[in-house]
Amino acid sequence: MAALDRSLISRLPLFRELTPDEQIELLRSARSSRYAKDTAIFEQETDAHSFFVLIAGHIRVVRTTPDGQQVIARYISEGEIFGVAAALGRTTYPASAVAAVDCVVLAWPNALWPELARRFPAFGATTYRTVGNRLQETQTRVMEMSTEQVEQRVAHALLRLANQTGRKTDSGIEIDFPISRQDIAEMTGTTLHTVSRLLSKWEERGIIVSGRQKVTVKDPHRLVVLAENRDKG
Amino acid sequence: MAALDRSLISRLPLFRELTPDEQIELLRSARSSRYAKDTAIFEQETDAHSFFVLIAGHIRVVRTTPDGQQVIARYISEGEIFGVAAALGRTTYPASAVAAVDCVVLAWPNALWPELARRFPAFGATTYRTVGNRLQETQTRVMEMSTEQVEQRVAHALLRLANQTGRKTDSGIEIDFPISRQDIAEMTGTTLHTVSRLLSKWEERGIIVSGRQKVTVKDPHRLVVLAENRDKG
DNA sequence: GGCAGAATTTGCGCTGGCGCAAACTCGGGG
DNA sequence: CCCCGAGTTTGCGCCAGCGCAAATTCTGCC
Numbered sequence: 446m447a448a449l450d451r452s453l454i455s456r457l458p459l460f461r462e463l464t465p466d467e468q469i470e471l472l473r474s475a476r477s478s479r480y481a482k483d484t485a486i487f488e489q490e491t492d493a494h495s496f497f498v499l500i501a502g503h504i505r506v507v508r509t510t511p512d513g514q515q516v517i518a519r520y521i522s523e524g525e526i527f528g529v530a531a532a533l534g535r536t537t538y539p540a541s542a543v544a545a546v547d548c549v550v551l552a553w554p555n556a557l558w559p560e561l562a563r564r565f566p567a568f569g570a571t572t573y574r575t576v577g578n579r580l581q582e583t584q585t586r587v588m589e590m591s592t593e594q595v596e597q598r599v600a601h602a603l604l605r606l607a608n609q610t611g612r613k614t615d616s617g618i619e620i621d622f623p624i625s626r627q628d629i630a631e632m633t634g635t636t637l638h639t640v641s642r643l644l645s646k647w648e649e650r651g652i653i654v655s656g657r658q659k660v661t662v663k664d665p666h667r668l669v670v671l672a673e674n675r676d677k678g
Numbered sequence: 679m680a681a682l683d684r685s686l687i688s689r690l691p692l693f694r695e696l697t698p699d700e701q702i703e704l705l706r707s708a709r710s711s712r713y714a715k716d717t718a719i720f721e722q723e724t725d726a727h728s729f730f731v732l733i734a735g736h737i738r739v740v741r742t743t744p745d746g747q748q749v750i751a752r753y754i755s756e757g758e759i760f761g762v763a764a765a766l767g768r769t770t771y772p773a774s775a776v777a778a779v780d781c782v783v784l785a786w787p788n789a790l791w792p793e794l795a796r797r798f799p800a801f802g803a804t805t806y807r808t809v810g811n812r813l814q815e816t817q818t819r820v821m822e823m824s825t826e827q828v829e830q831r832v833a834h835a836l837l838r839l840a841n842q843t844g845r846k847t848d849s850g851i852e853i854d855f856p857i858s859r860q861d862i863a864e865m866t867g868t869t870l871h872t873v874s875r876l877l878s879k880w881e882e883r884g885i886i887v888s889g890r891q892k893v894t895v896k897d898p899h900r901l902v903v904l905a906e907n908r909d910k911g
Numbered sequence: 912g913g914c915a916g917a918a919t920t921t922g923c924g925c926t927g928g929c930g931c932a933a934a935c936t937c938g939g940g941g
Numbered sequence: 942c943c944c945c946g947a948g949t950t951t952g953c954g955c956c957a958g959c960g961c962a963a964a965t966t967c968t969g970c971c
Contacts, residue, residue, distance in 0.1 A: 508821050511906075516821045533810025534803075539817070570767075576809060577766025583816040584741060584751050584772065590823045591867035592747045595958065626919065634824035639958060641920060657918060657967055828928065858948065872928060874950055890937060890948060 449477055453500055453551070457524040459575075462567035471565060475551045486528070486542040486550060493531035493538050495552040499523055502548030503610065503622040507631075508540040517631040519579070520545070520622075522610050526572055531555040532562075533576065545622045590634055598633040599643050600672035603653070607662045616654060616661055623658035647671075682710055686733055686784070690757040692808075695800035704798060708784045719761070719775040719783060726764035726771050728785040732756055735781030736843065736855040740864075741773040750864045752812070753778070753855075755843050759805055764788040765795075766809065778855045823867055831866040832876050833905035836886070840895045849887060849894055856891035880904075 449472040454460045460468055477500070480486055486497060489509060504521040518540050521527045530539050532555065553561065562569035589598050603620075611618035626637040626644070633640070644660070647653045652668055654661045662668060682705040687693045693701055710733070713719055719730060722742055737754040751773050754760045763772050765788065786794065795802035822831050836853075844851035859870040859877070866873070877893070880886045885901055887894045895901060 508817060510821060510825050514825045516824045518817050518820070530810060530814070532806075533813075534807035535810060535814070539814050573765075573806060573809075574767035576806075576813060577763060577768060580766075580809060580813045580816060581763070581768070581772050583813060583820060586820055587751070587816060587823065587867075588741050588743060588749045590820065591749045591864075592743050625917095631824075634820075636959060637919080638921085638960085641918095642958095645920070859950095860948080869929060870949080871930085871951085874948095875928095878950070 448473065449475060449551070453477075454498070457498070459498065459524060459526060459568070459571050462571070463565055467565055471561065471568070472551075474557055474561070475553050478550050478552060480544040480548045480550060482544055482546050484544050486544065486548075487538050489539065489541040490537050493528070493536060493555055495528065495554055496526065496532055496558065497528045497542075497553075498526050498551045500549040500551055502550075503545040504548060505543045505545045505628070506540050507543060515631050516634075517628060519582070520606070520610065526575060529572060529576065532558045532572065545624075595633065595635045595639055596643055597672050597674070599629060599635070599640060600668050602629060602632050603660065603662060604665065604668055604672060606660075607665060611662070614661065617663035618665065619659070619661040624660060625658050629660075681706065682708060682784070686710075687731070690731070692731065692757060692759060692804050693801070695804070696798055700798055704794065704801070705784075707790055707794070708786050711783050711785060713777040713781045713783060715777055715779050717777055719777065719781075720771050722772065722774040723770050726761070726769060726788055728761065728787055729759065729765055729791065730761045730775075730786075731759050731784045733782040733784055735783075736778040737781060738776045738778045738861070739773050740776060748864050749867075750861060752815070753839070753843065759808060762805060762809065765791045765805065778857075828866065828868045828872055829876055830905050830907070832862060832868070832873060833901050835862060835865050836893065836895060837898065837901055837905060839893075840898060844895070847894065850896035851898065852892070852894040857893060858891050862893075 448469075451465060451468045451472065454472065455465070455468055460471070463471065475498075480502075486504065487493070487495075489507075499521050501523060503523075504527065506518040506521060506527065508516050508518050510516070521542070527542060528538060530537075562572075589601060593601070606620045606624070607618045610621055612621040613619075626640045629640045630637045644653065644655050647668075648655055650667075652662070652664045652671075654663055681702075684698060684701050684705065687705065688698070688701055693704070696704065713735075719737065720726070720728075722740075732754050734756055736756075737760065739751040739754060739760065741749050741751050743749070754775070760775060761771060763770075795805075822834060826834070839853045839857070840851045843854055845854040846852075859873045862873045863870045877886065877888050880901075881888055883900075885895070885897045885904075887896055
């Protein structure tokens with residue numbers, strides 16, 4: 446197998462604090478894979494063998510309840526590390542990771558984590574910082590689900606997606622991977638019907654444009670107002 | 679100031695992997711404080727100066743929304759580390775910590791974290807594992823809030839409290855700190871009224887006994903059934 | 912180019928749980 | 942021992958949003 450090229454990771458914040466030589470060394474123990482759209486990188490409850498960095502694409506992290514309902518824990522964007530649960534002491538993955546589009550992924554065996562974290566402290570520190578951020582984001586989500594109405598939650602979710610993965614087009618900020626009403630419902634704890642009704646209403650008002658598996662935010666400002674207003678519009 | 683005694687921490691899992699000498703050294707940089715019931719150990723959004731270990735008591739971690747609503751992020755029990763956000767790269771506390779009863783707490787300046795984590799790897803590793811667990815717990819909570827009815831959520835919350843902080847008495851498992859209907863509502867994303875109605879119903883059925891700021895679980899098994907059943911009772 | 916299946920939209924009725932309000936109870940401080 | 946205030950209970954009306962169902966519109970594949 447040919448060695449992986451340093452250019453794969455040198456532009457990513459996660460590796461930026463490493464020297465070129467360190468980057469090369471880190472890559473030596475990595476394996477690169479492609480995943481077609483809608484295939485799983487790993488499955489909930491299975492043995493955690495590796496942790497990953499997303500090189501290209503978008504990944505949906507999904508938790509499934511015992512009775513089969515799904516909840517989207519988060520989306521992973523290019524450059525992010527994921528599947529690190531085992532680095533934090535778990536032996537199985539707490540969720541599944543599914544390619545939202547065709548993806549390229551680097552994988553390291555979990556067994557290497559302690560050694561890598563020791564040898565590349567900046568890499569370990571960045572990872573722990575990421576985990577800390579995710580904990581806070583998740584708690585924010587709990588707060589939103591406790592205190593906000595569905596309309597506000599969906600507005601918040603769209604704004605977050607637009608900020609994190611939005612691509613500026615001439616007609617607004619487009620979420621740059623396919624996302625269905627059902628997906629948005631699973632992110633916000635509601636039903637696809639309610640999401641559909643909300644998006645229709647917002648489209649009438651010119652706040653967004655949406656199509657099949659596609660949403661473009663035209664007027665983020667008004668969406669912010671919706672997200673923050675405590676009373677109805 | 680007198681040196682802190684090793685017996686304070688030697689029984690705690692967090693420090694168990696350290697040698698007696700290491701424990702003593704770790705304590706050298708710690709400061710011990712008492713907090714009266716209902717006083718804050720730290721406040722949301724303030725500069726994170728320290729991280730903490732709870733030696734005695736119970737602590738409520740609370741996040742407040744911009745418009746003043748409160749959500750209880752979690753309860754901290756004896757022996758747990760808390761206020762570690764800064765160790766994960768944050769500069770301010772993302773939540774407030776309030777003593778649910780009179781508490782004794784050890785505090786370390788955050789500036790020491792990198793050094794301590796390096797010098798006592800087992801201590802660092804345990805902490806990161808704790809953070810990982812909390813991330814997973816929080817995601818589980820998101821899942822519950824997305825897919826379960828209020829009754830199930832409250833049942834789950836009580837079971838968790840009973841397991842984590844329950845004290846066996848002759849009449850059942852008693853949650854061993856004062857907890858109001860309002861508190862339970864803030865843990866489960868509902869109102870104190872609904873919690874009160876549920877507890878009354880459960881008390882009629884002999885599943886629990888409750889009083890002012892007190893809940894005793896008499897029949898955990900039936901509570902599990904309520905927590906898991908997808909249809910109404 | 913047409914078709915099958917997936918995604919979306921929309922109508923309608925119902926209900927879980929909230930908001931409001933009032934009464935009640937308990938426990939601690941004076 | 943009594944009083945005050947915090948905590949709790951309970952009734953009542955209402956409505957946001959769900960469940961169900963059916964129609965409609967894409968879109969990728971054959």
